[in-house]
Amino acid sequence: MSALRAVATGLAVLVALLLQVTVAPHVAWHGVVPDLVLLVVVAVALARGPNPAMVVGFAAGLLVDLAPPADHVAGRWALALVLVGYLAGRLRPDVRPTALSSLATVAGCAFVGASVVALTGLVLSDPAGVATGDLMLGVLVSVAWDVALTPLVLPPLLALLRRLETPERGTA
Template identity: 35%
Template sequence: MTLVRLRLPLVVAVAFILQQALLSNLQVAGAQPEILFLVVILVAMEAGPAKGAVVGFAVGLLIDLFVQTPFGLTALTLTLIGYGTGLAWEAVVDVGRWLMPAAAAVGSAGAVVLYAVLDALLGNPAALHRGLVPIVVMVGVVNGILAVPGAPVMRWALGRGARAPVPPGSAVGASRWGQGAGVSRQGVGR
């Protein structure tokens, strides 16, 4: 039980180290992947908007510690993205195989745009520059692809085993996040 709770921080830590030490050096057209955005989006899809927002805030603060952009901006962006993704995913009725990576791609690309827009609104118009286009494309595509292997990892991290995700929108789905980490809810109503 306690060990299960440590899985998510472990996944975040590994993703963070990969991002900082490896992905920051793999740049194409001035853009690099942002796998921590993907972590937040997958949490939101698996565990709902509340947990998505909390994990988004925490991951955002962690990122903010290591960058020189306005402190708290990543936290704000990822809080909104975590909540929005969780909410949107719950409203989805039919989960096709392609929908999850597509949604992860759209959510990640949206996070980049939201960040730049917020930064510009807060008085840095240079944030909306031409170089943003390859960044949006790169982050969206890479996260969409990585969402496929990422989803089972996230289910493991949240203590949900490797079974198929609960259909969103159902009564069980709606109350998934009502029980904290959702660990004890496994199998309820099935």
């Protein structure tokens, strides 16, 4: 059961990455694309709590860092998605799952994730000489993207993860 769950989560991450790299740029605004992988990590956190989400976040972040055409210093997305998994997992028990609270969770997590990526880039000067204004704009646009895509992405993912959690109820 847990092997099946791991495979399904891994597949979800891979599909999110492929869509993010190949499809999303066609609709991107000034090159800023939605962080679909981040949404998967948030879904895992909401469905299964912070600990699995942090592990999935680390693995997924490494994949984003290493998969072509990424050329930034590896580990930046890994760090960001570990923190996202922790944050989303911590938020989970506090809120009743409604559409609005889920959107707020995604917005907060997307802001933290994109900010961590942007700030680590600033600290490591990778690449050097990016204006802070561009940085802020990039973060805000990616948050807007993530929130806009949440209603499409999160419910099916949650349903999938729920189904894997309790097969006897899922089939009812």
